[in-house]
Amino acid sequence: MSSSSEPLLRLENLRTHFKMEGGIAKAVDGVNYSIFPKKTLAVVGESGCGKSVTAMSIMGLIPCPPGIKAGGKIWYRDQDLRTYSDDQLRKIRGNEIAMIFQEPMTSLNPVYTVGDQIGEAVRLHQGMSRKDAHDKAIEMLAKVGIPSPEKRVDEYPHQMSGGMRQRVMIAMALSCDPEVLIADEPTTALDVTIQAQILDLMTELQDTTGASILFITHDLGVVAEVSDHVAVMYAGKVVEYADAKTLYESPQHPYTVGLFRSIPDLYVRQKQLQTIPGVVPSPLDFPSGCRFRNRCPLADGRCGQEEPLLRNVGEGHTVACHAVEEGRAADVDFSTVSEV
Amino acid sequence: MSESLLQVNDLKTWFPMKKGLMSRVVGHVKAVDGVSFEIGAGETLGLVGESGCGKTTVGRTLLRLIPATGGTVRFDGKNVFDLKGDPLRALRRDMQIIFQDPYSSLNPRMDVRSIIGEALQVHGIAKGQELEDRVAALMTRVGLLAEHMRRYPHEFSGGQRQRIGIARALALEPKFIVCDEAVSALDVSVQAQILNLLEDLQQEFGISYLFISHDLSVVRHISDRVAVMYLGRIVELADVDELFDNPSHPYTRALLSAIPVPRPGAKKDRVQLDGDVPNPIDPPTGCHFHPRCPMVKAGEGVPECSTGACPETVTVGPNHFAACHLIQPGT
Numbered sequence: 001m002s003s004s005s006e007p008l009l010r011l012e013n014l015r016t017h018f019k020m021e022g023g024i025a026k027a028v029d030g031v032n033y034s035i036f037p038k039k040t041l042a043v044v045g046e047s048g049c050g051k052s053v054t055a056m057s058i059m060g061l062i063p064c065p066p067g068i069k070a071g072g073k074i075w076y077r078d079q080d081l082r083t084y085s086d087d088q089l090r091k092i093r094g095n096e097i098a099m100i101f102q103e104p105m106t107s108l109n110p111v112y113t114v115g116d117q118i119g120e121a122v123r124l125h126q127g128m129s130r131k132d133a134h135d136k137a138i139e140m141l142a143k144v145g146i147p148s149p150e151k152r153v154d155e156y157p158h159q160m161s162g163g164m165r166q167r168v169m170i171a172m173a174l175s176c177d178p179e180v181l182i183a184d185e186p187t188t189a190l191d192v193t194i195q196a197q198i199l200d201l202m203t204e205l206q207d208t209t210g211a212s213i214l215f216i217t218h219d220l221g222v223v224a225e226v227s228d229h230v231a232v233m234y235a236g237k238v239v240e241y242a243d244a245k246t247l248y249e250s251p252q253h254p255y256t257v258g259l260f261r262s263i264p265d266l267y268v269r270q271k272q273l274q275t276i277p278g279v280v281p282s283p284l285d286f287p288s289g290c291r292f293r294n295r296c297p298l299a300d301g302r303c304g305q306e307e308p309l310l311r312n313v314g315e316g317h318t319v320a321c322h323a324v325e326e327g328r329a330a331d332v333d334f335s336t337v338s339e340v
Numbered sequence: 341m342s343e344s345l346l347q348v349n350d351l352k353t354w355f356p357m358k359k360g361l362m363s364r365v366v367g368h369v370k371a372v373d374g375v376s377f378e379i380g381a382g383e384t385l386g387l388v389g390e391s392g393c394g395k396t397t398v399g400r401t402l403l404r405l406i407p408a409t410g411g412t413v414r415f416d417g418k419n420v421f422d423l424k425g426d427p428l429r430a431l432r433r434d435m436q437i438i439f440q441d442p443y444s445s446l447n448p449r450m451d452v453r454s455i456i457g458e459a460l461q462v463h464g465i466a467k468g469q470e471l472e473d474r475v476a477a478l479m480t481r482v483g484l485l486a487e488h489m490r491r492y493p494h495e496f497s498g499g500q501r502q503r504i505g506i507a508r509a510l511a512l513e514p515k516f517i518v519c520d521e522a523v524s525a526l527d528v529s530v531q532a533q534i535l536n537l538l539e540d541l542q543q544e545f546g547i548s549y550l551f552i553s554h555d556l557s558v559v560r561h562i563s564d565r566v567a568v569m570y571l572g573r574i575v576e577l578a579d580v581d582e583l584f585d586n587p588s589h590p591y592t593r594a595l596l597s598a599i600p601v602p603r604p605g606a607k608k609d610r611v612q613l614d615g616d617v618p619n620p621i622d623p624p625t626g627c628h629f630h631p632r633c634p635m636v637k638a639g640e641g642v643p644e645c646s647t648g649a650c651p652e653t654v655t656v657g658p659n660h661f662a663a664c665h666l667i668q669p670g671t
Contacts, residue, residue, distance in 0.1 A: 046527035047498075161616045162391075191390035191554065193613040196598035200612070218527065221557075221600030244604040262532035263602060264561035266584070272539070273532040273561065279497050280527075 007034035007075075008212050009058070009097075009180055014072035016050075016057045018283075019065055025283040027053040029236035030072070032310065035180060040206065040213040042227035042244070044220060044259075048280055050236040051216045055182050058214075059099055060089040076180075095125040098173035100166075102185035108157040108165060114141070115153035118172045125176050140171035145201060163194035167201070174205060182214045187222060199225055220263055224248060229316075232256050235281055235291035238310065242317040252319040254296050257332045277337045290322065297336045298323035344378035345548050346402070346516060351375045351411035353394070353401045357621065369620050371397040373572035374411070376653075381515070382542065384549040386563030386580065388556060388595070390617050393569040395552045399518040402550070403435050404428075416515070433463060436509035440521035442501030446493040452479070453489040456507045463512060478507040482537060499530035506537065516548045523558060535562055556599050560584055565659070568592045571620055571628040573650070578660035589662045590635045627651050627665060635666055642666065 016028040028050040035041045043051045056062050058074055060081065074081040076097070081089065098121075101107040109117060118140055119133030128136060134153065141149035144167040157165055166186060173181055183202070187195040203226065206213060215226055223230055223244070230247045232240040232255065240253040251257050261274035278295040281287060290308050293299035302322050310318040311325055323329040352375075354368035371394045379385045387395045400406045402413055404420060413420040415431065423431055439445035446455055457475045460466045466474050476486035482503040493501055502522065509517050519538065523531040539562065541547060553559050559566055560580060567577040568591065576589040587593045594611040613632050618624055630636050630645040644651075644665045654669040656662050 046529060163616055191617075192556070192598040193390060193594060194616065195600075196610060196612065197614075199600070200610075219600065220528070220602040224602045224604045225600040227604070248602065248604050259528060260602070262529045264532075264535070264557045266557045266560055266599060266601065269561065269581070273536055275532040275536060276529040277533075279499060279530065 005037055008037050008077075009035040009214075010075040011054070011058070012073040012075060014054065014057060014074065015070035016053055016062055017068040017070040019068060020284065022284045024068070026070075026236050026286060027283050028057060029070075029286075031233070031236070031238055033231045033238055033241060035212045035214055036229075037179075037212055038206070038210050039228040040215055040226050041229045041231060042215045042217060042223040043231045043233060044217060044223050045233035046218060046259075046280055048283065049233040050283075051233050052184055054233075055099070055184050055214065055216055058182065059093055059097065060084070060086075061093075061099075091125070094121045094173075094178075095176045096178055097180045097182065098176065098178040099182040099184065100169045100173050100186045102188055105157075105162070105165065105189075108168065110157055113154050113156055114160070114168045118153075118168065118175055121172060121175050136175060137171070140175050141168070143174070143205070144168075144171045145197075146171075162190055163197065166190060166194075166198055170198075170201065170205070174209065174211070177209060178211055180214065181211045182216070184216045185218070186215075188217065188219070195222070202226065220260065232259070235286055236283060237291065237320065239292065239321070240317075240319045241310065242314075246314065246317050252313055252317070252324050252329060253292075253321050254298055254323065254329065254332045255292050258295075258334055261334075274334060276334055290320075295337060296323075297333050298329055345381045345383075345416060346379040346550075347412075347414040348378070348398075348402065349376050349412045349414075351398065351401060351413065352409040353397050353406060354409040367621065368409075370572050370623070371620060372401060374650075375569075375572075375574050376411075377567055377574065377577060379516070379548050379550060381548055382546040383565070384542065384551050384563045386559035386566040387550060387552045387569060388554065388559050388566060389569035390554065390595075392571075392617050392620065394572045394620075395569050396520055398569070399437065399520050399550055399552050403432075403437055403518060405437075429463070433459075433512040434515045435518075436512065436514040436516070437518040437520060438502075438505050438509050438522040440524055442498050442505055442525060443493075445505060446501060448493055451490050451492055452484075452496075452504055455493070455504060456511055459508065459511050465512070474511070475507075478511055481541075482507045482510070483533075497530075498526055499533060502526060502530075502534055503537070506534075506541070510541065510545075513545065514547065516550070518550045518552065520552045521554070522551075524553060524555060531558070538562065556584075556596065568595065571617065571623055573628065573663065574653070575629065575664065576660075576662040577653075578656075582657070582660050586657075586660075588656050588660070588667055589664050590633050590666070591629050592662075594632075594634060629664075640666065 011031050011033050014031040018025040031054050045051045115137040118137040122128045122136050123133045138149045138153050146152050146167055187198050227244045230244050231238045234255050240256050258276035276295050287294055289305050290303040293303040308320040308322050310320045313319050353372040354370050356365045357367045359366045389395045401408045453475050457471045479486045484503050523534050551562055563580045566580050566583045567574045570591050576592045594613045597611045611634050615632055624631050626646045626648050636645050642665055651663045651665045653661050653663040656670045
């Protein structure tokens with residue numbers, strides 16, 4: 001890897017499956033990525049690619065059953081979190097690894113004041129008194145830019161706007177000064193002007209607290225703005241990993257290439273958008289070999305039989321694609337794929 | 341510009357706020373408050389703004405899905421709000437809508453044939469085998485397999501469901517379709533497929549679109565002209581390239597600068613807007629935007645911004661209009 005320091009959190013071949021009526025859904029099926037101290041890793045992919053399930057697995061928030069811990073390791077400070085008991089995990093969760101969820105409306109408890117909810121973590125993990133926790137909540141609200149925090153601390157979530165609620169979520173997540181902050185689509189439900197405020201706030205707080213951020217999103221614009229490294233996920237696997245600049249300037253995997261081409265450009269007006277034909281396969285029934293092959297213009301016989309592994313194509317840039325490995329991925333033309 | 345198909349003049353949609361035992365009306369939420377624009381045949385007007393600005397209400401009021409409080413809408417020379425009975429039914433055939441959420445806008449108990457064919461049946465256009473043939477043709481046109489006609493919505497993916505919604509809107513061969521956040525719920529690769537489909541259909545049938553969206557890159561891609569709304573009013577309206585390259589209203593400039601660009605390191609000078617969109621129950625006096633306006637904050641405002649009347653719409657350039665006290669009319 002390109003970074004000089006050791007990763008703070010490292011996923012090794014992580015697998016999380018779900019038992020479903022129609023069979024086993026392999027939502028996360030061999031994910032490898034690392035999060036470095038004080039850096040932001042963005043995980044991008046379309047719905048159902050397993051990016052959120054990966055995050056929930058790190059937090060130990062997947063109920064089993066229906067979830068199945070199908071293998072792999074989550075290395076955090078030389079410890080495998082997968083082997084932790086619920087009690088051990090509870091000490092880490094919200095304390096050393098904290099999470100911000102997408103929906104600020106549904107992930108706050110409507111019957112407690114925001115102050116109670118922010119204070120809960122510090123009372124639990126740091127044994128603060130109710131009074132101190134209340135003061136801490138005010139301090140955190142001020143930190144995330146909520147005006148008159150000493151008044152808002154006693155308000156309920158419904159009294160706040162979406163952007164405010166997301167700030168409360170961030171205040172809650174940061175209250176214990178976590179090492180790793182997992183942000184699962186934290187700005188997706190927000191308007192662009194509010195999104196801009198929240199992204200700036202997160203970058204600013206990262207500078208002051210030194211937390212590492214795992215940023216999960218489907219918005220490639222947001223990724224470019226916040227991330228140091230990017231992992232692209234498709235059908236339960238990471239298909240490409242690189243630092244942000246490299247990935248945006250020379251994406252290698254045909255899926256990544258297709259993804260970039262399908263975003264309308266704000267500055268250059270294209271005549272027709274290029275699209276990736278077909279749809280994401282169902283996790284109950286992934287194609288054999290490479291999971292992208294049905295939609296890929298470069299697929300050949302080997303892609304149907306052998307699963308591609310992540311291989312180095314440059315410094316800190318890995319890609320899982322046979323065509324890239326064989327050097328025949330120079331030109332990706334999706335119009336040659338017949339729609340299925 | 342081509343002859344306008346739709347002319348909206350000073351459209352107002354107010355929702356009454358009721359209170360107490362007798363449901364006394366204590367005030368109004370002015371969701372749409374004096375909106376005017378035109379759409380030509382085969383043209384796409386993008387309507388952008390943040391949540392709560394009234395863009396969806398505009399679309400629904402035009403189609404008479406919500407009663408208007410004031411103003412006029414003329415479609416194809418007819419006053420939409422005056423029509424009743426048969427002429428209204430005839431008009432409804434020409435004006436259709438595609439909704440945002442492909443999950444909740446299709447009846448889960450109807451199969452695709454009934455969903456797409458319902459309007460044909462209701463309007464007495466086709467029945468029996470002919471109906472089936474028409475539905476099959478529509479499904480093929482939007483990229484669905486006609487043999488899936490007997491399936492139910494839950495058997496389709498999000499993108500396919502949106503195609504069903506499009507086929508339903510197309511069934512009556514409308515002249516005008518309101519696309520209300522029609523691609524917002526879709527993943528980018530699928531979103532691109534649907535945008536291309538909408539453009540192809542426009543080419544083929546000459547349909548006009550009112551394309552309502554909060555996603556400015558999508559709006560830039562699909563629109564001929566764009567209107568920007570803030571708190572119930574249009575603050576700027578211009579040809580798409582002019583609006584994006586040369587925005588004049590401070591709100592439009594802030595909105596454009598807030599969009600994250602998919603290029604790392606491409607940090608632009610962001611015009612940061614503080615706070616949220618104000619509550620439309622109690623909008624700010626003067627210009628609705630003044631409490632968040634970066635120009636007012638920078639001390640460049642005039643007294644009218646906060647205390648005067650709502651700014652009038654002025655012509656800034658050819659086909660370019662804006663409503664701001666700080667903008668001088670151009671030519």
